[in-house]
Amino acid sequence: MSLANQIVNLLAALLLLIAFAMLSQRRILTLIKLLAWQGGALAASTAIVAYSTGQPHLYFSAGLTVALKVGLIPWVLHRLIDRLNVRWDIETLINIPATMLIGIGLVIFAFALATPISQMASVFTRSTLGIALASVLLSFLMMIVRRKAVPQVIGFLAMENGLFFAATSATYGMPLVVELGVALDVLVGTFIFGIFFFHIREQFDSLDIRHMEKLKQD
Amino acid sequence: MTGLLPSPLGGSLAVAVCWLLIAALALLPARNSLFARRIAFPLGALAGLALAALGLRAVWLPPESLVLPLGLPNLPFHLRIDPLAGFFLTLLGAVSAGISTYAAGYFRDEGARRVALIALQYHVFVASMAFVMLADDAYLFMVAWETMALSSYFLVITDHKLPSTRSAGFLYLLIAHLGAIAILLCFGVMSGGRGDYTFDALRAAHLSPQWATVAFLLAFFGFGAKAGMIPLHAWLPEAHPAAPSPVSAMMSGVMIKTAIYGMVRVIYDLIGGVRWEWGMLVLAVGAGTMLFGVLYALMQHDLKRLLAYHSVENIGIILLGLGMSLVFIGSGHPVAGALALIAALYHTLNHAVFKGLLFLGSGSILHATGLRNLNDMGGLIRKLPKTALYFLVGALAISALPPLNGFVSEWLTFQAALQAPILENGVVRSLVPLFAATLALAGALTAMCFVKVYGIAFLGKPREAQHAPAGATGHDARGMELYGMAWLAAGCCMLGLFPSAVLLMLNRVSASLTGQGLSAEALKSSWLWLVPTATQQASYAPIIFLAVIVAVTLLAYLLVRRFYHGRVRFADPWDCGFAEQSPRMQDTADAFGQPIRHVFGPLYLMDRRLPGPEDPAPRFSLKIEDRHWYWLYLPVARLAEFVSAKIALLQQGRVSIYLLYSFLTLLALLVFVR
Numbered sequence: 001m002s003l004a005n006q007i008v009n010l011l012a013a014l015l016l017l018i019a020f021a022m023l024s025q026r027r028i029l030t031l032i033k034l035l036a037w038q039g040g041a042l043a044a045s046t047a048i049v050a051y052s053t054g055q056p057h058l059y060f061s062a063g064l065t066v067a068l069k070v071g072l073i074p075w076v077l078h079r080l081i082d083r084l085n086v087r088w089d090i091e092t093l094i095n096i097p098a099t100m101l102i103g104i105g106l107v108i109f110a111f112a113l114a115t116p117i118s119q120m121a122s123v124f125t126r127s128t129l130g131i132a133l134a135s136v137l138l139s140f141l142m143m144i145v146r147r148k149a150v151p152q153v154i155g156f157l158a159m160e161n162g163l164f165f166a167a168t169s170a171t172y173g174m175p176l177v178v179e180l181g182v183a184l185d186v187l188v189g190t191f192i193f194g195i196f197f198f199h200i201r202e203q204f205d206s207l208d209i210r211h212m213e214k215l216k217q218d
Numbered sequence: 219m220t221g222l223l224p225s226p227l228g229g230s231l232a233v234a235v236c237w238l239l240i241a242a243l244a245l246l247p248a249r250n251s252l253f254a255r256r257i258a259f260p261l262g263a264l265a266g267l268a269l270a271a272l273g274l275r276a277v278w279l280p281p282e283s284l285v286l287p288l289g290l291p292n293l294p295f296h297l298r299i300d301p302l303a304g305f306f307l308t309l310l311g312a313v314s315a316g317i318s319t320y321a322a323g324y325f326r327d328e329g330a331r332r333v334a335l336i337a338l339q340y341h342v343f344v345a346s347m348a349f350v351m352l353a354d355d356a357y358l359f360m361v362a363w364e365t366m367a368l369s370s371y372f373l374v375i376t377d378h379k380l381p382s383t384r385s386a387g388f389l390y391l392l393i394a395h396l397g398a399i400a401i402l403l404c405f406g407v408m409s410g411g412r413g414d415y416t417f418d419a420l421r422a423a424h425l426s427p428q429w430a431t432v433a434f435l436l437a438f439f440g441f442g443a444k445a446g447m448i449p450l451h452a453w454l455p456e457a458h459p460a461a462p463s464p465v466s467a468m469m470s471g472v473m474i475k476t477a478i479y480g481m482v483r484v485i486y487d488l489i490g491g492v493r494w495e496w497g498m499l500v501l502a503v504g505a506g507t508m509l510f511g512v513l514y515a516l517m518q519h520d521l522k523r524l525l526a527y528h529s530v531e532n533i534g535i536i537l538l539g540l541g542m543s544l545v546f547i548g549s550g551h552p553v554a555g556a557l558a559l560i561a562a563l564y565h566t567l568n569h570a571v572f573k574g575l576l577f578l579g580s581g582s583i584l585h586a587t588g589l590r591n592l593n594d595m596g597g598l599i600r601k602l603p604k605t606a607l608y609f610l611v612g613a614l615a616i617s618a619l620p621p622l623n624g625f626v627s628e629w630l631t632f633q634a635a636l637q638a639p640i641l642e643n644g645v646v647r648s649l650v651p652l653f654a655a656t657l658a659l660a661g662a663l664t665a666m667c668f669v670k671v672y673g674i675a676f677l678g679k680p681r682e683a684q685h686a687p688a689g690a691t692g693h694d695a696r697g698m699e700l701y702g703m704a705w706l707a708a709g710c711c712m713l714g715l716f717p718s719a720v721l722l723m724l725n726r727v728s729a730s731l732t733g734q735g736l737s738a739e740a741l742k743s744s745w746l747w748l749v750p751t752a753t754q755q756a757s758y759a760p761i762i763f764l765a766v767i768v769a770v771t772l773l774a775y776l777l778v779r780r781f782y783h784g785r786v787r788f789a790d791p792w793d794c795g796f797a798e799q800s801p802r803m804q805d806t807a808d809a810f811g812q813p814i815r816h817v818f819g820p821l822y823l824m825d826r827r828l829p830g831p832e833d834p835a836p837r838f839s840l841k842i843e844d845r846h847w848y849w850l851y852l853p854v855a856r857l858a859e860f861v862s863a864k865i866a867l868l869q870q871g872r873v874s875i876y877l878l879y880s881f882l883t884l885l886a887l888l889v890f891v892r
Contacts, residue, residue, distance in 0.1 A: 093874055113888055140884070144877045152873070213871035 004052035008169065011045040012131040015165060016107070019138040022158060023103050024096050028086065031154050032077045038161050039069025046168045057176045058168065064183050065164070073157060073190055080194050081150060086207055091147045099145050103138050110134035132166030149200060149207045153193045160186050226276035227284055227299040230307055230352055233269040237262060237345035244337035251325060251333035258337045259322035260698075262344065266318055269311030269348065276304030277723050281730070283354055289361075296416050298354035301730040302487070305563065305723065306351045306479045312709065313471050313570045314344050320578045320702025321464040324585065327691070336376060336462065343369040343468065350476050356405040356415035363401065363480075367394040367444075370473060373465040374457045386456035393453045397443030401480070404436035408488060420488045430489055434496050437484040438503075445477035447507045447537060449846045451530045455514075458526035459590065463581025466522060470529045471574030478536055478566050482559075485544070486731050497544025498646065504541050505653045508534025512663040513821060516670070516814045517842045519592045519807040521580045524671065525573065528616065531660060532569040536562050538657060539631050542650060551640055552734035557750055558634035559732065560724040565627035567720070568713055572615035572624060575706035579609035582699060583675065588690030592674045592807035599676040602694040606676045608703040613672050615710040617665035621760040621767070623713035626720075626748070628661055629758060633750045663814070670810040679801040715760050718743040721750070808840055815842075823848070 018038045025031050043065040050058030092099065107130075114130035136159050143155035160182070167179075197207060204211035224232065244258045276282075281300035289295045299307070321340065325333045346369060349362035371394070375387035407429055408420045425433060443450040454474075458466045486492065511531030518524035539562025547555030580590075582605040589595055599606040615622040618629075635654030641647040695703065713720060721736075721743060729735035736750070743749045749757045796803075815822060823843040829836035870876075 109885070137881075137885075140877070140881050144874050144881060147874075210872070 002052070004048050007048050008045050009127060011041050011048070012128045012165070012169070014041045015045075015135055015161075016131050016138075019135040019158065019162070020100065020103060022154070023099055023138055023142050026092075026096070028081055028150055028154075029078075031151060032074050032081075035077075035154055035157060035161075036070050036074040038158060039065055039073075042161050042165055042168075043070065045165065049168055060176060061168065061179050064179070068183055068187060069157075069161065072187065076190055076194065077150070077154070080197065084150075084197055084201060084207065086148070086150060093145045093147055099141065103141060106137040106141060107134040110137055128169040129166060132162050132169060134162075135165065136162035138162075147208060147210065149193075149197055153190070156193075157186065157190070224272070225282060226272045226279060226304060227282040227297060227352070229272040230269060230276070230299060230348060231284070231297065233265045233272065233311070234345045234348040234352070236265045237341045237348070240265075241338045241341035241345065244334050244341065246334075251328060251330045254330075254333040254337040255322050255325060258341070259318045259325075262341055263315045263318035263322070263702075266311040266313075266315035266344070270308045270315065271311075273304040273307030273309075273311055274723075276307065277301045277726050279304075289357065293357060295358040296354035297352045297358070298417070299352060301727040302479070302482060303351045305567075305727050306475065307348065309475060309567050309570050310344070310347055310351065310472055313574050313706070314468065316702045316705040316709070317464050317467050317471065317574055317578065318344075318702075319705060320467075320581070320699050323696070323698030323700075323702070324462075324464055324581060332376070336373065336465075339369045339372045340465065340468070343373060343473075347472060347476055351479060354417045356409070356417070356420070359480075360398070360402060360405070363476075364398060366473065366476065367391070367398065370465075370469055373469075374461045376462055376465070377460065380460075383460040386453075386460040390453040390457040393443050393450055397440040397450070397477075400436045400440030400443070402440075404433050404440060404484065407433040407436060408484075417488060421490070425489065425491075427491075427493070430491060431493070431496070433489050434485060434493075437481060437489070438496075438500065441477040441481040441484070442503070443477075445474050445481070445533045445537075446530050447503055447533055448510050448530070449850050451507065451511070452844065452846060452851060454530055455518075455523045455526040455844075458529070458577075459520055459522035463522075463577055463584060466525075467574040467577035467581070470526065470577055471570040474529060474533060475566050475570055478533075478540075478562075481540065482563075482731070486559075492544050492548045494545045494548030494643075494646065497541045497546075497548055498649070499541070500537055500544055501541030501650070501653050504534045504537025504539075505656045506534070507531070507537060508660045509656055510534075510821075512660045512667065513814065513818055514842075514844065516663060516667045516811045517808075517822065520590050521583065521592055521671065521675070522577070522590055524592070524667070525576055525580060528576075528664065528667070529569075529573060531664065532565070532573065532616075535628065535631065535657060535660070536565050536569070538562075538653060539565060539627075539634065541653075542631070542634050545641070545646060545650065546634075546637065547732060547734075549641055549643065549646070551637070552732060553737055554634060554637040554640060556725070556728040556732060556734050556736055557630065557637065557740075559728050560721065560736070561627055561630035561634050563724050563727060564630055564717075564720060565624075568615070568623040568627045568710075571706050571709040571713060572612045572622075575608060575612035575703060575710065576616065578699070578703050578706065579605055579612060582695040582703070583609075585691055585695070586693060592671065594681055595675040596678040596681040596801060596804060597676070598680075601692075602676075604700055605695050605703070608700075608707045609676070610672065611707040611710050613668040615714070617668045618661045619665070620758075621711075621714050621764040623710050623717075626714055626717040626758070626760070628657065630750055631657060633756055636755075637751070666814070670807060674805070674807045674810065678804050681801050681804065681806075715764065716745060717748045717758075717760060718745050721748060821845075 015038060018034055018041065022031060022034050022038075025034060043062045046058055046062040046065060050056070050062060094102075110133040111130040114133050117129060139155045139159035139162055142158065143152045146152050146155065164179075164182070200211075201207055240258050240262050244254055246253065276299045278301075281298060283296065283298040286295040286297060318340075321336075325336065328336075343366060346362045346365035350359060350366060353359035353362055371387055371391045374390055375383055377383045378387070405415060405420070408423060408425065409415055410423055410425065410429070412419070412423070439450075446454040454470075458470055461469065485496070508531050511527050511529070511534055515524050515527035515531060518527060539558050543555045543558035543562060545555075546552070546558055582602065583595070583598060584590055586602055586605070587595065587598070611622070615624040618624040620626075632654055635650055635657075638647050638650040638654075641650065722741065725735045725741065735741065737752065739752050740749050746761055747757050747759050815824070823845050825839075825841040825843070827837070827839040829838060868879075
């Protein structure tokens with residue numbers, strides 16, 4: 001196994017670890033920091049894949065990831081929680097140990113699912129595909145168990161990170177145009193979420209999504 | 219000469235497109251309703267006349283087909299005209315010509331926007347009916363069918379500000395869509411999963427007997443919902459009174475006939491291989507529909523509701539003819555089957571003409587008096603003499619009195635029923651005349667019902683003359699309204715007086731459809747004598763009949779005026795010893811139906827409040843409801859509500875739960891595709 005391969009595996013493990021860390025984290029500020037770290041790990045692994053396979057457009061992807069996911073989006077989120085003044089601790093629907101246990105179950109499920117695909121995939125993807133799938137599912141779980149709107153958006157962004165990782169490691173990245181499009185979508189999505197936060201708070205005086213149950217039609 | 223005339227198919231297509239153009243033009247902004255009244259409706263009527271002529275030609279020409287490069291990619295529209303389509307196009311064109319003419323006058327006092335909208339929907343409606351008849355693939359057929367349902371829905375809810383109109387429209391839309399689903403499934407069954415939905419492919423497909431029966435049941439249910447057979451009739455008595463009168467005339471006269479067209483097209487032409495068991499089902503449902511319709515019509519005091527129930531009854535008569543035809547053809551007697559089919563189609567045409575006329579007449583009454591309740595009318599013959607004359611023609615025709623058209627088709631239906639002895643199966647042989655006997659009963663009850671309508675509404679003295687409701691014009695129909703009614707009344711007379719010509723035309727339709735026409739002797743019917751089977755069995759000469767009626771009437775008149783006394787005397791009728799009589803003491807519509815209500819009591823769901831003898835403010839009230847609501851419609855509605863409430867549990871209002879749904883779906887899909 002080559003060094004590059006080993007590093008990618010290491011980064012993949014890091015990605016999964018960060019996903020678990022996000023799942024167990026109670027503070028929004030730390031959550032944003034973790035998101036930035038996850039973006040960094042993603043960018044590093046993309047760069048290494050680009051180096052070892054000699055695909056120049058992946059360098060571009062890596063650069064884009066650093067700019068967006070390490071720089072711009074965490075900064076936007078920081079500003080958002082400053083403006084909204086929501087630096088408090090996060091409440092969860094299910095307590096954190098139980099969430100972690102469900103998360104472990106999801107990882108096992110993801111690996112079971114990915115094994116048959118990994119058998120026929122290229123060198124880099126042996127274990128990374130399972131990890132990518134697991135981090136997608138973990139981020140989804142985070143969206144479900146969080147009660148406030150901001151962590152849900154962070155979960156959504158983390159999910160996109162997982163998808164991106166799956167794409168780079170399994171098929172050496174999507175075509176550049178698609179990646180650009182996805183990156184733009186994520187950015188625009190973040191802004192739209194930001195606008196929605198303000199509206200939600202204006203409507204309910206809080207970002208607690210429990211209040212949205214009132215919207216249900218009886 | 220024939221080279222100069224347009225081909226029936228091209229011409230019919232042009233007429234349909236012309237209707238669509240008129241519809242589009244009607245939307246042009248106009249400050250008053252002059253455009254719609256002076257141009258759109260008369261032009262539509264002319265187009266209808268042209269269509270009738272083209273359809274008539276198509277009956278005598280070989281089938282013609284055309285592929286229109288419209289529709290979806292690789293799925294063009296197929297058009298075809300054959301004698302059956304030609305016959306129904308004639309019906310559509312001729313009846314719509316009368317109704318459009320009437321409409322040109324009828325909407326005189328409406329606002330410009332309303333008339334523009336009605337003109338748009340009305341012309342889309344007639345054009346879609348033409349396309350239903352021209353369609354040669356299931357795709358175009360369904361598109362046209364749904365356009366017809368939607369445009370007529372919007373016409374029904376013209377007065378959408380009234381809650382009762384909205385709910386009537388909803389009921390109509392609901393049942394129309396139930397029927398459309400069944401028709402769609404029927405086409406699916408017939409295509410057998412091969413994905414080719416042209417009628418040619420469906421015709422060529424050989425279904426196993428089980429699947430053919432499934433297709434038949436679906437078609438019968440689906441088209442029956444549109445036709446108004448029981449127990450799917452509930453929309454008719456709601457929707458017809460809600461719509462403006464020309465629209466009711468169009469829906470009752472023509473639209474429910476498209477369902478008959480669909481039934482004949484699908485069962486005889488597309489499914490083929492008719493079985494007599496199907497015929498027995500159609501017969502039983504037809505007889506039930508007929509009796510139910512007329513019995514409930516007798517109980518109505520709202521004129522348009524009453525007419526709507528008569529539409530249910532007449533659909534029953536048509537189904538009776540179709541059922542007999544299926545029984546005869548299915549048991550190997552195609553000649554008798556052709557006779558029954560011809561009787562059914564003849565009645566379809568007749569009903570379109572006289573029911574159109576009656577609805578137009580009710581529209582004129584509504585316009586003049588603002589009344590729909592028969593109990594408030596009376597003595598209208600003096601106020602509306604012309605309407606009264608045309609209404610009388612329609613009433614006589616629907617009561618199946620010779621020499622008008624209703625008699626001919628019912629008589630032909632009886633002649634077909636009298637062929638029953640040739641059937642081998644003893645049970646069927648004895649059941650067919652039994653159903654025919656119910657037809658006789660229904661005919662008599664219809665006559666009674668129209669004695670009631672005419673007697674209560676037009677004769678006697680006005681019951682509530684003092685306070686005419688707002689919006690009543692108080693004058694008789696005039697101008698275009700009269701021409702429209704006169705056209706349909708003339709149709710009633712012509713179809714009654716010259717049945718042999720119609721018979722020959724329908725024979726051609728039957729021959730092209732079933733490969734079998736009437737007996738050679740029947741085809742030799744002269745213009746004077748109508749012979750459905752053989753001269754020694756039965757024959758009918760309407761013109762001689764008319765001559766005898768006229769002669770006897772004249773003779774009696776002369777005898778009375780010349781030799782008996784010869785003066786006109788005005789006097790009160792026997793007044794039971796009362797000192798003073800008021801018009802309120804006349805028989806009412808409800809009172810007239812009372813004997814029938816007594817005899818057939820168990821069939822009705824009655825809520826009757828009789829005042830006690832000591833009651834200082836006596837009030838009599840009677841409400842008659844349709845039993846179908848309680849055993850069929852309401853339970854189905856409750857079931858639908860229950861299921862929807864269970865499904866509504868999915869809506870929790872919590873974002874986490876919604877996310878969980880998609881999460882679980884994702885997991886399930888991942889496991890599924892593995």
